Amino acid sequence: MKADKAIATYRRMRAQPLWRLLASNTGPTVIGLLQAHLYENDRSLPASIFHERIARDLEELRAQGEDFPQTAQAYVAGWLADGYLERRFPTGTSEEEYELSTAAVEAIRFVSGLEQPHSAATESRLTLVIEALARLAEDTDTDKFRRIDRLMAEQARIDKEIDAIQKGQMRVLPHATALERSREIIALADDLAGDFRRVRDQFDQLNRDLRERIMDNDGNRGDVLDSLFAGIDLISESDAGRTFSAFWRLLTDPEQAATLDQALENIMSREFVGQLEAKERRFLLRLTRTLLEQGGMVHEVLQTFARSLKHFVQSREYLEQRRLNHLLKDAQRAALALKDEVRATETLQYTLALTSSRLRSLSQWVLHDPSLQALPGQMAEGDAPPIDLESVGELVAQSEIDFRTLKAHVRAVLEQRPQASIADVLEQFPAAQGLGSVVGLLALGSRHGFKADHSETVGWVGGDDERRSARIPKIFFLRERANELV
Secondary structure (H helix, E strand, O other): OOHHHHHHHHHHHHOOHHHHHHHOOOHHHHHHHHHHHHOOOOOEEEHHHHHHHHHHHHHHHHHOOOOOOOOHHHHHHHHHHHOOEEEEOOOOOOOOEEEEOHHHHHHHHHHHHHHOOOOOOOHHHHHHHHHHHHHHHHHOOOOHHHHHHHHHHHHHHHHHHHHHHHOOOOOOOOHHHHHHHHHHHHHHHHHHHHHHHHHHHHHHHHHHHHHHHHHHOOOOOOHHHHHHHOOOOOOOOOHHHHHHHHHHHHHHOHHHHHHHHHHHHHHHOOHHHHHOOHHHHHHHHOHHHHHHHHHHHHHHHHHHHHHHHHHHHHOOHHHHHHHHHHHHHHHHHHHHHHOOOOOOOOOOOOOOOOOOOOOOOHHHOOOOOHHHOOOOOOOOOOOOOOOOHHHHHHHHHOOOOOHHHHHHHHHHHHOOOOEEEHHHHHHHOOOOOOHHHHHHHHHHHHHHOEEEEEEEEEEEEOOOOOEEEEEEEEEEEEHHHHHHHO
């Protein structure tokens, strides 16, 4: 790229939110606040909660002598206008929610990368590149003899490895290599989850582009209109739509999901995982839920845009929009024609008739609720409420559970391994109080452990000497938090 072209490109990028946030004098504070509240734990927050948390942090900053004279609401409004935040009103919620813009997410990831540089020249990353290239070469080869030869060689390698394992010569990955590979997977998965926000922006832009093409087409029919009238879902059929749909099918495939859950559960039981940082283990434990939440949000946006675009055309709403667009352009042309004849401050001898309806406040309008005039229906029988961790807490409050002994058992297990689930604890220390011990461990786990996305089966012997079992949420106790169990 020539220097003048590069300079022009960078000047254009300098005016965009990402660069402005990084170059802002208050950038470190803004990035820190946004990272703490909308990146690390929560990806979106209701407006009231977000304002409250920002106000609390601003009070702490003022107590340290920093100058933040405005209210939290004013700063949040400024960040919204600057493009650091986005505001949405999800269906079924009572208030709007805030989330980071793509620019803010990239700024946080860029700054975090500067704080903890991640070496790209690792054995794991090189292995991934080599395996991907080899797989691409194999999958694009049209010579059936070469493909059969490669499969035969692979089969021979597998047979040789099975034979070696049967002879007791099993090769286990060293801890250092396993840790390096784990961190590569975490970095790759984090990038994947973070890019969902960018994919949603692409759909948003595609939706606007298609509507503009419909509006700007003055003919009876355009390509976009013809396609939509023919029933073609243009957003889903776009490159981004096809790519994401394929990804979503893979993510929601029961077999693939079961493989992912099983692999995560197996990895979390390995000893080397204890050397990962707590936030890295937490990321792995929540990986499935994070991918489904972020991917589900994009999937819902894709479906919503496709439906709204189809409705926009089928309801002929675009014709009214096109008429208004023409009227606005006519008005602009007329204004341009008169700009040299009429001064901007000149009083026009024209009275604009306003509508007879005077709107003072939105609150003066009350929505009509048809159900208020309808006869009451028969009351349906409700389902039994599920027992969750809050219910467990109430059971604990009403029972006499030997928490001292249970804590000692958990600490004893954590001395032998970096983390342990409730089933692991009960395996070494059977439930002396039967169901009470299980409930007690669940109560301890809800306060001092990390909850995984899946469940596990635990067993105990009841007071009637009958063996019983139950499926409970899988909660891990961690060695670095063992002091909390004193």
